[in-house]
Amino acid sequence: AAEIMGVEVRIGLEFRAPFRGRYVSFVWAPRGFSDPESFLSFLAERPMIALMNEGRKASLWMQRHVMDTLRLWNEKLAPSLAAELEIPVPLLDPDDFLAYVGAGQTSFLHLAEYAHQVILDSLRVRVRELQKETLTATSDRKEQISQLIRRMDMLTTEVIMETWLKPERNPELPSPNVPSDDKDMPEILRLAPHVLLDWLSSLRSGYRITLQLSNLHVEDVLELLWDCQGMITHLELFNLKEWQEGNLRHLTAINDLQIAINKGSVLHLKQILRTVIHKLEASSNKEDKERCSKFRIILRNLPSLQAPYHVAPLRSRIGTDSTSHSGLRHGMGLAVPETLPHGARKQIAKGKRFRPIILPVTVSLEFRETYVEQERPTAFRRWIEPRLRRAWGFSKFGLRKSREWRVLSSVTVVGQEGNVITMGGIGGEIGNGLCPEQPANAPRRRWFGFSRLNTPLSNTLKVLAGFIPALITFLYTQDWWVLAWFGAPLWFLITGLRNIPQAILGGGGMWSRSLLRWNDYVSWTRVCDSLLYTGLSVPLLEWFIRVLLLEDGLGLTVMDHPFLVFAIIAGANSIYISLHNIYRGFPKEAIIGNLFRSLLAIPVSVFYNDLLALSLPLFTETDPLLLLEPGAAIISKTASDTVAALIEGLADWRNNRRLRYWDYDTKLKRLFDCYAKLELAFPDRDILSLLSRPKELMRLTSGEARPLQVESIINALDLMYFWLYQPCAQQTLTSILRGMTREERVIVARSQGVLSRVREVSQLFVDGLLGRNFARALSFYLDSYESYIMTLNKRCAGFSNGNARYGVRRRRR
Incomplete structure (x- = not known):
């Protein structure tokens, strides 16, 4: 999953080891894996299986402690809570609790969340009863009810955990957080830190071991670093969850120790050690005095402490930890x-x-x-x-x-x-949403905004919101009835028609052999957005710029100064369009192009104006200049949209090419990886030659290499879908093929030959590759695979430097 999303993931296991009367935690993350398969192979090795079996024992041992607490809840804690809140508290069912946890490891936090979920329904029923009682109760009883409901409202997961379920709250049960001589304790929980880390480091040469610093002092970290002799590679210098709970009170001193070790500063290290020794000597604790001798040994052997971190420094880790469903903590990240x-x-x-x-x-x-x-x-x-x-x-x-x-x-x-x-916010309100007052009226339905509207309705409202101010403006500014009534429809027609060739240009044009029709390139929601913003531009360009500023203010008309008038209108239009392009999140190329498109629109406007001046006498005897003067904004709009169709179309084309490059880079990498795995799986066979004989390849890979067979078919289907149904896919793949070597093009062309095995490919669809609704996808494959293979073979052969056979031997089976 991480590989698909382009995210780097490190998988680690958390271990606990007894240290000075408590447990310290380590995270062991083995490294050096080339792909997920190598990691899975590592998990299947015998030493790793033995470790996981020991870990499973520790997990079951912890689960027994949690289940003992569940039984204590049912026997003692639930009746006590029921008496306090005057409600029946349901007992917790062990089987339902384990089902609630699911595949995760049981913990006291899971138990608190499950108990809260079970109790919440009883709380709500009781609160409704108390709210009704409040209507006829005395003032003293109302105060009692109010306090009781407030206590119910504050009965959150955190309160249940802190008040009843933490091991420290139940001394009658042994605490799993304190090392003991319990004979049932798994052996892995008895190992000293250096013994445990020595075992882990023997499993794989490449690893990271991170020491978690919750409730540790600087002397604890120093002693662990000394005992483990360089096996600790990282310190979890900050953990948001532990920090919010107040368990990281000594981070500054630990950070100073880390900096001193990494810098190799003997003076700084000696100062830290002497401070630690003086602190322990001043303590009345007998164990602290005994530790002084160990720190004096460390003081006399500082080079041994520094040596493991000369080459690879002691690095840091920061994180948020799992935040559960708490509303008190910030989310992860x-x-x-x-x-x-x-x-x-x-x-x-x-x-x-x-x-x-x-x-x-x-x-x-x-x-x-x-x-x-x-x-x-x-x-x-x-x-x-x-x-x-x-x-x-x-x-x-x-x-x-x-x-x-x-x-x-x-x-x-x-x-x-x-x-x-x-990065994350607070998960929710603190409380259960219970209040003493009964709501007087039904809650008002929340308005989610225009972004949640039905798409056809939203598009209709956008068009109306742009059309109405445009129509009013033309009725107000135009004397000629044609422009007064038809100016706004003409304005909208120009924008709508401009978006269609723009979308086709952005999608790669109409001359590719894809299955996309012209209307597949057009986003009608985007067209409606354009109509909205172009309608709002009419009052700006027609009324404010042409009439109010130029004619009434400066005395400039198209009849007297055509170039200047068109330049000002085009410039204002460019600024307006660039601003709403920024608001709409358009590509940077489109925004910059629209900002400077007035330079290109000015001569186009003059050209359209002159063309109409020559053409209008063929249809009317009226002076053409008298007709063109009130239509200056429309002429400027037409010229501007002509240029915009080219600029935004090219910007969309570049964006589509960028997305297709990303698609093909990812998919072709998997195709070549699959080919490499086939070569490794069958070192004695000529896989490149077999790719041109799909039947033999299917027979060879139908046994142990069945996953590779399925992967090769999926890769070929994805490439066919890109080629026939993604904008700019064919031009993009052609560019990529041009940059490949001859051998790489042969692999790409021949790997598509698996699509000619109709029976095997169709069986994947029937077996649920795309779920139950696979009929249209299967029909697309059956209708298109032959022409696709032929076209791609010709495209690959077009770059050939010789007479190599690219294609698949066409044999009907």
């Missing part, structure tokens, strides 16, 4: 504001819809701008680009720019106020 998009930074600055917490963590960042030459450029580009880069201002011509923020993970500082914020 942290961010540095500088790395967020502009819109998110703007919301943070306003502080209205989103108010993050600024955490006491400072992360050092670096910002990189990288310019990379294109792979396998054409001969023309290889010739012209170096020459253009010699000119001033063209030094980066033809280079692809990428921007990247990177974290310097070895430099993390804990202080008063840092540069890291929470």
Whole structure:
């Protein structure tokens, strides 16, 4: 899943080890896996299976403690709560609780959430009864009812956990958070930290082990680093959940220790150790005095403490931890504001819809701008680009720019106020939503805004919202009845007609062999948006600019100064369009193009004006200039939309090409990975030759390599869908094929041959590849695969440097 989304994921296991009368937690994350299959193979190794079996015992042991607490709840805690709140508290069913937890590991937090869920219905019933009683109760009884309902409202998951279910609240049960000599305790929970980490590090050479710092002092961290001899690679320097619960009170001192170790500062380390020794010597605790001797040994052997971290420094981890369903904690995810998009930074600055917490963590960042030459450029580009880069201002011509923020993970500082914020908000209100007063009326239905309207209704309202002010403006400003009544429809017709060729141009044109029709390229919602904004532009251009500013204010008309009038109207229109393009989130190319399109629209306006001046005498005896003067805004609008169709169409085309490049990069990478796996699975067979004989390939891969067979079919189906149903897909793949080597093009062409195996491909559809509603997809495949294979083979062969056989041997079976 992470690979599909382009997200980096590290899978780790959490372990606990006894240390100084409590447990400390480590997260072990093995690394060095090339793909998910290699990770699954690692899990299937015998040493790993043995570790997982021991972990399963620990999980079951913890589950027994939680179930003992559940039984204590039913026997003692539930009756006590029922008496306090004057309600029947349902007993918790163990089987229902385990079903509620599902595949996760049972915990006391799960138990608190389940108990809250079971109790909540009883609370609501009782509150409704008390609300009715309030209508006839005395003032003293009303006060009692009000206090009782407030206690019920505050009976949240957190209160249940803190008051009744935490192990510290039930001393009659053994606490799983305190090491003991319980004979039933699994062996893995008895291992000392250095023994446990030595076992984990022997399972795989590449790993990360993170020490969690909840309730640890600097002397604890120092002792663990010494005992584990470099096996601890990271410190979880900040954990939002633990920080909110007050379990990270010594982070600054621990951070100082980390910085001293990483910098190799002997003076700083000696100072920290002497401070620790003085603190322990002053303690009245016998165990603290015994620890002093160990720290004196560390003080005399500082190089041994520093040595493991000379090459690989002791790095940091920060995170939020699982926040459960609590309404008291911020959601998961942290961010540095500088790395967020502009819109998110703007919301943070306003502080209205989103108010993050600024955490006491400072992360050092670096910002990189990288310019990379294109792979396998054409001969023309290889010739012209170096020459253009010699000119001033063209030094980066033809280079692809990428921007990247990177974290310097070895430099993390804990202080008063840092540069890291929470991404998630508070989960909900604190309480159960119960109140003493009975609602007088039924709650009003919430209005969700125009964005939730039915699409046809929303589009109709947009068109009307633009058309009405346009019609009123033309009726007010025009004397000629034709423009007065038909100016607004003509204005809308120009915009509507402009959007159609623009959409077709953006989708790659009408000359590709795809199955897309012209109306598939057109987004009618986007057309209605354009009609809305173009209608609102009529009062601006026709009334304010042409009549009020130019004619009445400056005395400029089309008859006397056509070029100047069209220039001003076009400039105002360009600024207006660019502003609403920014508001609508259009591509940057479209916004910049629309801002400067007035320069191109001016000569086009003059051309249209002259053309109409020559054409109108053929249809009327009226002076053409008398007709053209009131229609200046419409002529300027037509010219502007002509240029806009080209500018926005090209911007849409570039955006579609960018998306198709992303699609093809992802899918072709999987295609070549699948081919590589086939070569590795059958080292004695010529897989490239077999790709041209799909029947033999299907027979070969139908056994142990069945997953690779399915993957190859899915890759071919996806590529066929891209080719026939995605805008700009054919032009994009042609560009990618042009940059490939001859062998890569052969692999792409022959890998599509699996589609000729109709029986195997159709069986995948029947078996549920696309669910139950597969009829249309299967029909698309059966109708299109032959022409698709033939077309792609010809396209790949068009780049061939020889007479290589690209295609599949066409044999009917």
